[in-house]
Amino acid sequence: MVTERELLRGVRRLSSEALAETYDRYSAELYAYAMRQLANPGLAEDCVAETYRRLLDAVQQGKGPRRHLRAYLYRTAHNWVIDNYRRPSTEVLDPANPTEDESAPTPDANLAAEADRARLLVAMEELTADQRQVLMLRFVEDWSLADTARAMQRSVGAVKALQFRAIQALAKAMGVGEQPS
Protein backbone atom coordinates (compact mmCIF):
# COMPACT_ATOMS: atom_id res chain seq x y z
CA MET A 1 0.00 0.00 0.00
CA VAL A 2 1.40 3.30 -0.99
CA THR A 3 1.94 5.87 1.67
CA GLU A 4 0.06 9.11 1.81
CA ARG A 5 3.18 10.97 0.69
CA GLU A 6 3.63 8.74 -2.38
CA LEU A 7 -0.06 9.06 -3.15
CA LEU A 8 0.21 12.82 -2.96
CA ARG A 9 3.12 12.82 -5.42
CA GLY A 10 1.02 10.84 -7.89
CA VAL A 11 -1.93 13.17 -7.42
CA ARG A 12 0.24 16.18 -8.13
CA ARG A 13 1.33 14.51 -11.37
CA LEU A 14 -2.38 13.99 -12.19
CA SER A 15 -1.75 10.26 -12.28
CA SER A 16 -5.07 8.55 -12.91
CA GLU A 17 -4.05 5.62 -10.71
CA ALA A 18 -3.15 7.89 -7.82
CA LEU A 19 -6.34 9.90 -8.19
CA ALA A 20 -8.45 6.73 -8.24
CA GLU A 21 -6.62 5.42 -5.19
CA THR A 22 -7.22 8.70 -3.41
CA TYR A 23 -10.92 8.48 -4.07
CA ASP A 24 -11.17 4.87 -2.99
CA ARG A 25 -9.15 5.46 0.15
CA TYR A 26 -10.75 8.62 1.54
CA SER A 27 -14.17 9.10 -0.06
CA ALA A 28 -15.98 6.80 2.40
CA GLU A 29 -14.71 8.54 5.51
CA LEU A 30 -15.28 11.92 3.91
CA TYR A 31 -18.83 10.87 3.21
CA ALA A 32 -19.25 9.83 6.83
CA TYR A 33 -17.71 13.09 8.02
CA ALA A 34 -20.11 15.08 5.89
CA MET A 35 -23.01 12.85 6.75
CA ARG A 36 -22.48 13.34 10.49
CA GLN A 37 -22.68 17.06 10.14
CA LEU A 38 -25.18 17.40 7.34
CA ALA A 39 -27.33 14.39 8.16
CA ASN A 40 -28.30 14.28 4.51
CA PRO A 41 -27.01 11.55 2.18
CA GLY A 42 -27.48 13.64 -0.94
CA LEU A 43 -25.65 16.61 0.54
CA ALA A 44 -22.94 14.31 1.85
CA GLU A 45 -22.41 12.87 -1.63
CA ASP A 46 -22.33 16.39 -3.02
CA CYS A 47 -19.77 17.30 -0.38
CA VAL A 48 -17.56 14.37 -1.38
CA ALA A 49 -17.87 15.13 -5.10
CA GLU A 50 -17.13 18.82 -4.57
CA THR A 51 -14.19 18.04 -2.30
CA TYR A 52 -12.52 15.92 -4.98
CA ARG A 53 -13.38 18.40 -7.73
CA ARG A 54 -11.66 21.16 -5.77
CA LEU A 55 -8.67 18.92 -5.23
CA LEU A 56 -8.41 18.26 -8.96
CA ASP A 57 -8.78 21.93 -9.87
CA ALA A 58 -6.15 22.94 -7.36
CA VAL A 59 -3.66 20.34 -8.60
CA GLN A 60 -4.25 21.39 -12.20
CA GLN A 61 -3.40 24.95 -11.24
CA GLY A 62 -0.24 23.85 -9.49
CA LYS A 63 -1.79 24.40 -6.06
CA GLY A 64 -3.35 21.94 -3.67
CA PRO A 65 -1.82 19.88 -0.87
CA ARG A 66 1.94 19.83 -0.48
CA ARG A 67 2.41 17.41 2.41
CA HIS A 68 -0.87 16.17 3.92
CA LEU A 69 -3.42 14.90 1.45
CA ARG A 70 -5.95 13.59 3.98
CA ALA A 71 -5.90 16.75 6.07
CA TYR A 72 -6.38 18.80 2.91
CA LEU A 73 -9.41 16.75 1.90
CA TYR A 74 -11.00 17.10 5.34
CA ARG A 75 -10.32 20.81 5.39
CA THR A 76 -11.94 21.18 1.97
CA ALA A 77 -14.91 19.10 3.02
CA HIS A 78 -15.25 21.10 6.23
CA ASN A 79 -15.30 24.36 4.27
CA TRP A 80 -17.97 22.98 1.99
CA VAL A 81 -20.00 21.86 5.01
CA ILE A 82 -19.74 25.32 6.54
CA ASP A 83 -21.10 26.77 3.32
CA ASN A 84 -24.06 24.41 3.50
CA TYR A 85 -24.45 24.13 7.25
CA ARG A 86 -27.04 26.84 7.46
CA ARG A 87 -29.35 24.95 5.18
CA PRO A 88 -32.23 23.70 7.23
CA SER A 89 -32.28 19.98 7.67
CA THR A 90 -35.21 19.76 9.97
CA GLU A 91 -36.09 16.29 8.90
CA VAL A 92 -32.85 15.07 10.42
CA LEU A 93 -33.17 17.14 13.53
CA ASP A 94 -36.64 15.78 14.04
CA PRO A 95 -36.29 12.18 15.16
CA ALA A 96 -39.87 11.55 14.14
CA ASN A 97 -38.98 12.30 10.53
CA PRO A 98 -36.02 10.08 9.68
CA THR A 99 -34.04 10.34 6.46
CA GLU A 100 -34.56 7.99 3.56
CA ASP A 101 -31.52 5.98 4.60
CA GLU A 102 -32.99 5.55 7.99
CA SER A 103 -36.15 4.03 6.63
CA ALA A 104 -35.79 0.98 8.81
CA PRO A 105 -38.04 1.09 11.84
CA THR A 106 -36.24 2.44 14.86
CA PRO A 107 -36.32 0.17 17.88
CA ASP A 108 -37.88 1.68 20.92
CA ALA A 109 -34.63 1.22 22.79
CA ASN A 110 -32.91 3.63 20.47
CA LEU A 111 -35.50 6.35 20.71
CA ALA A 112 -33.79 7.95 23.69
CA ALA A 113 -30.42 7.82 21.98
CA GLU A 114 -31.87 9.40 18.86
CA ALA A 115 -33.38 12.13 20.97
CA ASP A 116 -30.00 12.80 22.60
CA ARG A 117 -28.36 12.84 19.19
CA ALA A 118 -30.83 15.35 17.83
CA ARG A 119 -30.33 17.50 20.91
CA LEU A 120 -26.60 17.34 20.42
CA LEU A 121 -26.83 18.46 16.80
CA VAL A 122 -29.02 21.38 17.79
CA ALA A 123 -26.53 22.34 20.51
CA MET A 124 -23.62 22.16 18.10
CA GLU A 125 -25.32 24.72 15.91
CA GLU A 126 -24.57 27.22 18.66
CA LEU A 127 -20.81 26.58 18.42
CA THR A 128 -18.46 28.32 16.11
CA ALA A 129 -17.29 26.52 12.97
CA ASP A 130 -13.83 25.94 14.45
CA GLN A 131 -15.30 24.57 17.66
CA ARG A 132 -17.52 22.17 15.72
CA GLN A 133 -14.60 21.06 13.59
CA VAL A 134 -12.29 20.35 16.49
CA LEU A 135 -14.96 18.36 18.29
CA MET A 136 -15.82 16.37 15.18
CA LEU A 137 -12.24 15.56 14.34
CA ARG A 138 -11.09 14.80 17.87
CA PHE A 139 -14.06 12.88 19.31
CA VAL A 140 -16.10 11.69 16.33
CA GLU A 141 -13.43 11.01 13.73
CA ASP A 142 -11.05 10.12 16.59
CA TRP A 143 -8.14 12.01 15.16
CA SER A 144 -5.02 12.73 17.14
CA LEU A 145 -4.13 16.24 18.25
CA ALA A 146 -1.37 16.40 15.61
CA ASP A 147 -3.63 15.32 12.73
CA THR A 148 -6.31 17.70 13.88
CA ALA A 149 -3.79 20.49 14.05
CA ARG A 150 -2.68 19.76 10.45
CA ALA A 151 -6.24 19.66 9.17
CA MET A 152 -7.07 22.92 10.89
CA GLN A 153 -3.71 24.49 10.05
CA ARG A 154 -3.09 25.37 13.67
CA SER A 155 -0.56 24.45 16.28
CA VAL A 156 -1.21 21.58 18.67
CA GLY A 157 -1.41 24.01 21.58
CA ALA A 158 -3.98 26.09 19.77
CA VAL A 159 -6.01 22.96 19.05
CA LYS A 160 -5.89 21.99 22.74
CA ALA A 161 -7.17 25.40 23.79
CA LEU A 162 -9.83 25.37 21.11
CA GLN A 163 -10.92 21.88 22.12
CA PHE A 164 -11.30 22.96 25.77
CA ARG A 165 -13.40 25.97 24.91
CA ALA A 166 -15.52 23.90 22.50
CA ILE A 167 -16.35 21.31 25.15
CA GLN A 168 -17.25 24.01 27.64
CA ALA A 169 -19.48 25.69 25.11
CA LEU A 170 -21.19 22.46 24.10
CA ALA A 171 -21.71 21.43 27.71
CA LYS A 172 -23.27 24.78 28.41
CA ALA A 173 -25.49 24.58 25.36
CA MET A 174 -26.74 21.14 26.38
CA GLY A 175 -27.05 21.98 30.08
CA VAL A 176 -24.46 19.40 31.11
CA GLY A 177 -22.97 19.98 34.57
CA GLU A 178 -25.40 22.74 35.43
CA GLN A 179 -26.74 22.70 38.97
CA PRO A 180 -30.49 22.17 39.00
CA SER A 181 -32.21 25.30 40.17
Add this chain to the structure above:
Amino acid sequence: MRTHQDENQEPVVRLLQTLRPVPPRNPEAAAKGRSGFARACQRAALEREGAYHRRPQLRLAAMLVGLVLVLISSTGLAVSASQTALPGDSLYPVKLAAEQVAIALSFGPAARSQKLVERAFRRAQELDLLAFGGTDRIQDEDLARFERHLAAARQQAHALPPEQARLTEALLQRLQAAEALRQGAIHRLQETLPAGRPEHAGPARDPDPQPPLDPTAPEGQEAEAPGHNRYGPSEAESQEETPSDPPQPPATGADGPPMTNTPTAHEPAAGPTAGPTSTDNPSPTRSSAPSGPGAESEPPRPGATGAASGSGNQSPGGP
Protein backbone atom coordinates in the same frame (compact mmCIF):
# COMPACT_ATOMS: atom_id res chain seq x y z
CA MET B 1 -8.39 13.29 41.04
CA ARG B 2 -11.25 14.30 38.82
CA THR B 3 -11.72 17.98 38.12
CA HIS B 4 -14.85 19.89 37.32
CA GLN B 5 -13.60 20.08 33.74
CA ASP B 6 -13.33 16.30 33.49
CA GLU B 7 -16.79 15.93 34.90
CA ASN B 8 -18.12 18.17 32.13
CA GLN B 9 -15.98 16.62 29.38
CA GLU B 10 -16.86 12.98 29.81
CA PRO B 11 -20.60 13.20 29.12
CA VAL B 12 -20.02 15.58 26.23
CA VAL B 13 -17.44 13.29 24.67
CA ARG B 14 -19.70 10.32 25.13
CA LEU B 15 -22.46 12.22 23.42
CA LEU B 16 -20.20 13.21 20.57
CA GLN B 17 -19.17 9.59 20.08
CA THR B 18 -22.78 8.72 19.46
CA LEU B 19 -22.42 10.59 16.18
CA ARG B 20 -19.91 8.08 14.86
CA PRO B 21 -22.30 5.60 13.34
CA VAL B 22 -23.71 6.79 10.06
CA PRO B 23 -26.18 5.11 7.76
CA PRO B 24 -24.54 2.99 5.10
CA ARG B 25 -23.66 4.83 1.97
CA ASN B 26 -25.80 4.18 -1.04
CA PRO B 27 -23.59 2.08 -3.34
CA GLU B 28 -25.17 3.48 -6.49
CA ALA B 29 -24.60 7.02 -5.35
CA ALA B 30 -21.05 6.13 -4.37
CA ALA B 31 -20.38 4.53 -7.77
CA LYS B 32 -21.91 7.52 -9.51
CA GLY B 33 -19.64 9.84 -7.56
CA ARG B 34 -16.60 7.76 -8.37
CA SER B 35 -17.38 7.64 -12.11
CA GLY B 36 -17.94 11.39 -12.10
CA PHE B 37 -14.56 11.92 -10.52
CA ALA B 38 -12.96 9.52 -13.01
CA ARG B 39 -14.39 11.52 -15.92
CA ALA B 40 -13.07 14.73 -14.40
CA CYS B 41 -9.63 13.11 -14.10
CA GLN B 42 -9.75 12.07 -17.76
CA ARG B 43 -10.62 15.61 -18.80
CA ALA B 44 -7.75 16.92 -16.74
CA ALA B 45 -5.38 14.45 -18.39
CA LEU B 46 -6.64 15.42 -21.85
CA GLU B 47 -6.22 19.09 -21.09
CA ARG B 48 -2.69 18.44 -19.97
CA GLU B 49 -1.97 16.52 -23.17
CA GLY B 50 -3.46 19.39 -25.14
CA ALA B 51 -1.04 21.68 -23.40
CA TYR B 52 1.79 19.39 -24.47
CA HIS B 53 0.54 19.45 -28.04
CA ARG B 54 0.42 23.22 -28.02
CA ARG B 55 4.03 23.41 -26.98
CA PRO B 56 5.45 22.79 -30.49
CA GLN B 57 3.33 25.67 -31.75
CA LEU B 58 4.69 27.85 -28.99
CA ARG B 59 8.20 26.77 -29.91
CA LEU B 60 7.52 27.62 -33.57
CA ALA B 61 6.20 31.04 -32.62
CA ALA B 62 9.22 31.63 -30.42
CA MET B 63 11.51 30.60 -33.28
CA LEU B 64 9.79 33.00 -35.67
CA VAL B 65 10.07 35.84 -33.21
CA GLY B 66 13.74 35.01 -32.71
CA LEU B 67 14.30 34.91 -36.46
CA VAL B 68 12.73 38.33 -36.91
CA LEU B 69 14.87 39.71 -34.10
CA VAL B 70 17.98 38.22 -35.66
CA LEU B 71 17.10 39.72 -39.03
CA ILE B 72 16.49 43.13 -37.53
CA SER B 73 19.66 43.06 -35.50
CA SER B 74 21.74 41.72 -38.37
CA THR B 75 20.39 44.45 -40.65
CA GLY B 76 21.35 47.02 -38.07
CA LEU B 77 24.76 45.45 -37.71
CA ALA B 78 25.26 45.38 -41.47
CA VAL B 79 24.35 49.05 -41.76
CA SER B 80 26.61 49.87 -38.87
CA ALA B 81 29.49 47.84 -40.25
CA SER B 82 29.03 49.30 -43.71
CA GLN B 83 29.88 52.79 -42.52
CA THR B 84 33.57 52.03 -42.90
CA ALA B 85 33.17 50.21 -46.22
CA LEU B 86 35.06 51.41 -49.26
CA PRO B 87 34.16 51.07 -52.92
CA GLY B 88 34.55 47.46 -53.89
CA ASP B 89 33.65 46.13 -50.45
CA SER B 90 30.68 43.86 -50.19
CA LEU B 91 28.97 46.17 -47.70
CA TYR B 92 29.55 49.31 -49.75
CA PRO B 93 26.12 49.15 -51.44
CA VAL B 94 24.59 48.94 -47.97
CA LYS B 95 26.42 52.12 -47.02
CA LEU B 96 25.13 53.93 -50.10
CA ALA B 97 21.60 52.68 -49.46
CA ALA B 98 21.73 53.81 -45.83
CA GLU B 99 22.87 57.25 -46.98
CA GLN B 100 20.05 57.41 -49.48
CA VAL B 101 17.54 56.50 -46.79
CA ALA B 102 18.96 59.13 -44.44
CA ILE B 103 18.67 61.77 -47.16
CA ALA B 104 15.14 60.72 -48.01
CA LEU B 105 14.18 60.95 -44.35
CA SER B 106 15.75 64.36 -43.83
CA PHE B 107 13.27 67.08 -42.99
CA GLY B 108 13.58 70.41 -44.73
CA PRO B 109 15.92 71.70 -47.43
CA ALA B 110 18.64 72.71 -44.97
CA ALA B 111 18.87 69.27 -43.42
CA ARG B 112 18.75 67.63 -46.82
CA SER B 113 21.47 69.93 -48.09
CA GLN B 114 23.69 69.14 -45.11
CA LYS B 115 23.24 65.42 -45.65
CA LEU B 116 24.02 65.74 -49.36
CA VAL B 117 27.18 67.69 -48.59
CA GLU B 118 28.30 65.13 -46.04
CA ARG B 119 27.66 62.38 -48.53
CA ALA B 120 29.84 64.10 -51.10
CA PHE B 121 32.52 64.63 -48.49
CA ARG B 122 32.42 60.93 -47.62
CA ARG B 123 32.95 60.09 -51.28
CA ALA B 124 36.03 62.31 -51.27
CA GLN B 125 37.28 60.64 -48.10
CA GLU B 126 36.83 57.26 -49.74
CA LEU B 127 38.91 58.37 -52.72
CA ASP B 128 41.56 59.59 -50.32
CA LEU B 129 41.60 56.28 -48.48
CA LEU B 130 41.74 54.30 -51.68
CA ALA B 131 44.68 56.32 -52.88
CA PHE B 132 46.38 56.06 -49.51
CA GLY B 133 46.11 52.29 -49.49
CA GLY B 134 48.06 52.01 -52.65
CA THR B 135 47.01 48.48 -53.35
CA ASP B 136 43.59 49.39 -54.43
CA ARG B 137 43.11 52.01 -57.02
CA ILE B 138 40.43 54.43 -57.75
CA GLN B 139 38.11 53.37 -60.45
CA ASP B 140 36.16 55.43 -62.86
CA GLU B 141 32.88 54.68 -61.24
CA ASP B 142 34.22 55.91 -57.90
CA LEU B 143 35.16 59.22 -59.44
CA ALA B 144 31.89 59.43 -61.27
CA ARG B 145 30.01 58.78 -58.05
CA PHE B 146 31.93 61.53 -56.32
CA GLU B 147 31.17 63.97 -59.11
CA ARG B 148 27.50 63.06 -59.03
CA HIS B 149 27.23 63.50 -55.30
CA LEU B 150 29.26 66.70 -55.45
CA ALA B 151 27.03 68.19 -58.10
CA ALA B 152 23.87 67.22 -56.25
CA ALA B 153 25.16 68.71 -53.00
CA ARG B 154 26.25 71.92 -54.68
CA GLN B 155 22.93 72.29 -56.45
CA GLN B 156 21.03 71.78 -53.21
CA ALA B 157 23.27 74.22 -51.34
CA HIS B 158 22.70 76.91 -53.95
CA ALA B 159 18.97 76.27 -53.78
CA LEU B 160 18.81 77.23 -50.12
CA PRO B 161 16.88 80.45 -49.41
CA PRO B 162 18.84 83.70 -49.07
CA GLU B 163 18.22 83.89 -45.34
CA GLN B 164 20.37 80.82 -45.01
CA ALA B 165 23.28 82.35 -46.83
CA ARG B 166 25.68 81.56 -44.02
CA LEU B 167 24.74 77.92 -44.17
CA THR B 168 25.11 77.92 -47.91
CA GLU B 169 28.56 79.40 -47.58
CA ALA B 170 29.59 76.83 -45.00
CA LEU B 171 28.29 73.99 -47.14
CA LEU B 172 30.11 75.25 -50.20
CA GLN B 173 33.33 75.48 -48.20
CA ARG B 174 32.79 71.90 -47.14
CA LEU B 175 32.37 70.89 -50.76
CA GLN B 176 35.57 72.69 -51.64
CA ALA B 177 37.28 70.67 -48.95
CA ALA B 178 35.87 67.55 -50.52
CA GLU B 179 37.22 68.55 -53.89
CA ALA B 180 40.60 69.18 -52.32
CA LEU B 181 40.54 65.72 -50.82
CA ARG B 182 39.72 64.21 -54.16
CA GLN B 183 42.47 66.17 -55.82
CA GLY B 184 44.98 65.21 -53.17
CA ALA B 185 44.03 61.57 -53.55
CA ILE B 186 44.63 61.66 -57.25
CA HIS B 187 47.88 63.43 -56.72
CA ARG B 188 49.10 60.91 -54.16
CA LEU B 189 48.18 58.05 -56.39
CA GLN B 190 50.12 59.49 -59.27
CA GLU B 191 53.18 59.85 -57.09
CA THR B 192 53.07 56.38 -55.60
CA LEU B 193 52.62 54.51 -58.83
CA PRO B 194 55.63 52.30 -59.38
CA ALA B 195 57.67 52.97 -62.40
CA GLY B 196 57.39 50.45 -65.18
CA ARG B 197 54.15 49.04 -63.89
CA PRO B 198 52.51 47.25 -66.72
CA GLU B 199 49.30 48.53 -67.97
CA HIS B 200 46.15 46.99 -66.58
CA ALA B 201 48.07 45.46 -63.74
CA GLY B 202 45.05 45.06 -61.60
CA PRO B 203 41.73 43.61 -62.48
CA ALA B 204 39.00 46.11 -62.62
CA ARG B 205 36.03 45.70 -60.34
CA ASP B 206 33.81 46.40 -63.23
CA PRO B 207 34.83 45.10 -66.62
CA ASP B 208 32.59 47.67 -68.14
CA PRO B 209 34.22 50.90 -67.10
CA GLN B 210 31.94 53.72 -66.25
CA PRO B 211 32.63 57.02 -67.92
CA PRO B 212 33.23 60.04 -65.81
CA LEU B 213 30.40 62.36 -65.49
CA ASP B 214 29.92 65.97 -65.98
CA PRO B 215 29.72 67.47 -62.53
CA THR B 216 27.44 70.09 -63.83
CA ALA B 217 25.09 67.53 -65.23
CA PRO B 218 22.18 66.32 -63.17
CA GLU B 219 22.80 63.41 -60.88
CA GLY B 220 22.81 60.11 -62.62
CA GLN B 221 23.24 61.61 -66.07
CA GLU B 222 26.39 60.58 -67.84
CA ALA B 223 28.09 63.37 -69.69
CA GLU B 224 30.81 61.54 -71.47
CA ALA B 225 30.86 58.84 -74.03
CA PRO B 226 31.48 55.36 -72.71
CA GLY B 227 34.98 54.12 -72.81
CA HIS B 228 36.60 57.43 -72.12
CA ASN B 229 38.41 57.92 -68.86
CA ARG B 230 39.17 61.32 -67.57
CA TYR B 231 42.32 60.01 -65.97
CA GLY B 232 43.27 57.88 -68.89
CA PRO B 233 41.82 55.75 -71.55
CA SER B 234 39.49 53.02 -70.74
CA GLU B 235 40.65 49.47 -70.83
CA ALA B 236 39.23 48.92 -74.26
CA GLU B 237 40.68 52.15 -75.50
CA SER B 238 44.10 51.33 -74.10
CA GLN B 239 44.11 47.99 -75.69
CA GLU B 240 43.48 49.56 -79.02
CA GLU B 241 46.55 51.68 -78.70
CA THR B 242 49.81 50.15 -79.64
CA PRO B 243 53.32 51.24 -78.76
CA SER B 244 53.93 51.81 -82.41
CA ASP B 245 51.33 54.46 -82.52
CA PRO B 246 52.79 57.83 -83.07
CA PRO B 247 52.93 60.03 -80.04
CA GLN B 248 49.92 62.11 -79.65
CA PRO B 249 50.32 65.79 -79.57
CA PRO B 250 49.84 67.56 -76.33
CA ALA B 251 46.24 67.52 -75.53
CA THR B 252 44.24 70.58 -75.56
CA GLY B 253 41.66 71.55 -73.14
CA ALA B 254 39.03 70.92 -75.69
CA ASP B 255 39.95 67.26 -75.76
CA GLY B 256 39.65 66.87 -72.07
CA PRO B 257 36.66 65.54 -70.33
CA PRO B 258 34.10 67.92 -68.98
CA MET B 259 35.49 67.90 -65.50
CA THR B 260 38.74 69.47 -66.55
CA ASN B 261 36.93 71.91 -68.66
CA THR B 262 35.13 73.27 -65.68
CA PRO B 263 37.65 73.40 -62.89
CA THR B 264 36.61 74.97 -59.69
CA ALA B 265 38.43 77.78 -58.07
CA HIS B 266 40.26 75.35 -55.81
CA GLU B 267 40.86 72.74 -58.40
CA PRO B 268 43.89 73.20 -60.58
CA ALA B 269 43.13 73.00 -64.17
CA ALA B 270 44.39 69.92 -65.86
CA GLY B 271 47.10 70.99 -68.05
CA PRO B 272 47.93 69.50 -71.32
CA THR B 273 51.18 71.30 -70.88
CA ALA B 274 52.08 69.30 -67.86
CA GLY B 275 54.38 67.05 -69.77
CA PRO B 276 55.13 65.39 -73.00
CA THR B 277 52.55 63.31 -74.65
CA SER B 278 52.52 59.63 -74.89
CA THR B 279 50.40 56.96 -76.30
CA ASP B 280 50.40 55.25 -72.97
CA ASN B 281 48.48 56.76 -70.21
CA PRO B 282 49.83 56.39 -66.68
CA SER B 283 46.43 56.74 -65.27
CA PRO B 284 46.17 55.94 -61.61
CA THR B 285 42.86 54.36 -62.07
CA ARG B 286 42.47 50.67 -62.14
CA SER B 287 41.20 50.66 -65.67
CA SER B 288 44.45 52.10 -66.96
CA ALA B 289 47.95 51.77 -65.64
CA PRO B 290 51.25 53.31 -66.57
CA SER B 291 52.96 51.41 -69.21
CA GLY B 292 56.57 50.87 -69.67
CA PRO B 293 59.60 52.34 -68.08
CA GLY B 294 58.93 55.69 -69.64
CA ALA B 295 55.89 56.25 -67.58
CA GLU B 296 57.56 58.85 -65.41
CA SER B 297 58.30 61.10 -68.31
CA GLU B 298 55.10 60.52 -70.02
CA PRO B 299 52.30 62.87 -69.35
CA PRO B 300 48.77 61.83 -68.84
CA ARG B 301 46.38 61.73 -71.61
CA PRO B 302 44.74 64.92 -72.55
CA GLY B 303 42.25 65.92 -69.99
CA ALA B 304 43.93 64.13 -67.11
CA THR B 305 44.38 66.05 -63.94
CA GLY B 306 47.53 67.91 -63.27
CA ALA B 307 48.35 65.41 -60.57
CA ALA B 308 48.76 62.80 -63.22
CA SER B 309 51.67 64.67 -64.64
CA GLY B 310 53.77 63.70 -61.69
CA SER B 311 55.18 67.15 -61.38
CA GLY B 312 53.67 67.61 -58.00
CA ASN B 313 53.70 71.32 -58.38
CA GLN B 314 50.02 71.62 -58.49
CA SER B 315 48.39 72.08 -55.22
CA PRO B 316 45.12 70.37 -54.73
CA GLY B 317 43.62 73.69 -53.90
CA GLY B 318 41.04 74.34 -51.31
CA PRO B 319 41.50 73.75 -47.61
